[in-house]
Amino acid sequence: MVIGGTGASQYIGDMPKKNSQSKSRSGPPSAAGRQQAERRAAGRRAANQRSATTPKVLRIIGGRHRGRQLQYSGDNVTRPMKDDVRESLFNLVGGWMVDRWVVDLFAGTGAVGLEAVSRGAAAATLVERHFPTARVIRENVAALEEQARVTIETSDALFWSRQFLKSPQPPVPGPWAVFCCPPWPMFMHQRAEVIELIDGWYRALPPESILIVECDQRFDTRHLPDADSWRIRDYPPARLCVIRPPGENNAENYLRLWEESQREDSPPEESPRDLGPASDDSET
Numbered sequence: 001m002v003i004g005g006t007g008a009s010q011y012i013g014d015m016p017k018k019n020s021q022s023k024s025r026s027g028p029p030s031a032a033g034r035q036q037a038e039r040r041a042a043g044r045r046a047a048n049q050r051s052a053t054t055p056k057v058l059r060i061i062g063g064r065h066r067g068r069q070l071q072y073s074g075d076n077v078t079r080p081m082k083d084d085v086r087e088s089l090f091n092l093v094g095g096w097m098v099d100r101w102v103v104d105l106f107a108g109t110g111a112v113g114l115e116a117v118s119r120g121a122a123a124a125t126l127v128e129r130h131f132p133t134a135r136v137i138r139e140n141v142a143a144l145e146e147q148a149r150v151t152i153e154t155s156d157a158l159f160w161s162r163q164f165l166k167s168p169q170p171p172v173p174g175p176w177a178v179f180c181c182p183p184w185p186m187f188m189h190q191r192a193e194v195i196e197l198i199d200g201w202y203r204a205l206p207p208e209s210i211l212i213v214e215c216d217q218r219f220d221t222r223h224l225p226d227a228d229s230w231r232i233r234d235y236p237p238a239r240l241c242v243i244r245p246p247g248e249n250n251a252e253n254y255l256r257l258w259e260e261s262q263r264e265d266s267p268p269e270e271s272p273r274d275l276g277p278a279s280d281d282s283e284t
Contacts, residue, residue, distance in 0.1 A: 058111050061087045062094065063118030070140045072109040073132060080109045081181065081214065085235045089212065090115060092233070093177070093242060096210045097121045100177040101170045105157040105197075110137035112179050117146055122172045127153045127160050157182070158197055165200050175208035187219040199225040205245045213241040 056074040060066055061083065072080060081089070089112075090097075098120035104113030107126035117124050128134045134154045141150045151171065153160055170176065178201050186194050202211055202225050213224070216237050224230055224241065231242045 058109060059083065060111075060115055060118050062090060062115070063120065065114070065118035065144055068118075068144060070109060070111055070114065071143075072111075072136050080111055082235075082238070085214075085238050085240070086111060086115060088233070088235055089214075089240055090119065092240070093210060093212060094119050096175075096177055100175050100209075101125070101172050103127070103176060103178045103201075105161065105178070105180045106182045107137060107152075108133065108181070110140060110152075112181065113150070114140060114144065114146070116177060116179075117144075117149055121149070121177065122174070123149050123151070123170075125151045125153060125171070127155060127157045129154060129156045158193055161197055161200060165204050168204055175206055175210075177209065178205070178211045179214075180212065181214040184216045184219075187215050191223065195223055195225070202226070202243065202245075207245060209245060211243050215239050215241065 056072055058070040058072060058080060060068045060070065097116045099122045100116075102113055102116040102121040102124040104110065104116070104124065104126045107113055107128040110126050110128070113124045113126040126137055128137060131154060134152055137152055141147055141152070180198055180201065182194055182197075198211070198213060205211060215221075217234060217239050219239065221227060221230060221232055221239070221241055224243075226243065229243055233240045233242075
């Protein structure tokens with residue numbers, strides 16, 4: 001053991017010990033030190049809040065509003081579908097938007113519903129329960145001058161759907177195009193409710209309608225109603241699932257368009273009803 005004089009380091013073997021003077025310096029911070037730390041923490045919180053709420057920009061990909069920008073708050077409660085996934089989605093189903101009533105459940109930014117309106121939907125209902133996000137959707141609708149065709153329901157999508165499906169009264173006659181894009185954790189923590197929601201819409205679809213579900217790849221699609229009839233495409237980590245009601249005369253056209261969308265990079269312009277019958281070697 002080596003012992004030095006006052007203020008020197010003390011050693012027992014090879015382990016250093018701080019002297020009493022260094023201990024006093026490591027005591028509780030002074031009032032001024034606490035205030036400085038609190039100011040630094042407040043600055044970090046303000047910076048994080050500005051980053052979380054800084055307006056972000058999305059764009060409409062196709063149709064008459066192609067290229068128009070959509071504002072959204074950037075709030076963490078909103079998970080917009082990525083542009084490339086949305087583009088792939090409308091490459092698959094864009095031909096069915098014309099003259100349809102579009103329902104965008106869990107609308108978030110509203111980009112999916114407004115994309116459908118841009119591509120010729122007769123009317124659209126966007127369901128979003130988060131009031132600040134719904135307000136931004138209204139601003140985007142006004143900027144596009146689509147107030148006559150777009151209705152925004154500030155409500156929980158599960159509750160609104162249950163009420164609507166009791167006695168469906170769509171704003172326009174004809175087929176529907178229903179987009180169901182819940183927050184992905186709901187597929188794990190509220191799976192039964194989500195499956196019930198999807199099943200309810202599937203059973204209510206009139207002829208010529210289409211139902212689209214976006215989930216992540218962790219979700220087992222065998223839980224979907226009529227599971228073998230869905231057409232499924234993966235865009236990691238997203239998964240798109242598309243189905244039409246059974247018993248339609250143009251079901252084979254639907255399969256053909258689906259297969260063509262996998263072979264071609266450009267979105268199909270023609271209506272699926274104008275296409276010929278599917279070939280015998282069509283794949284899912």
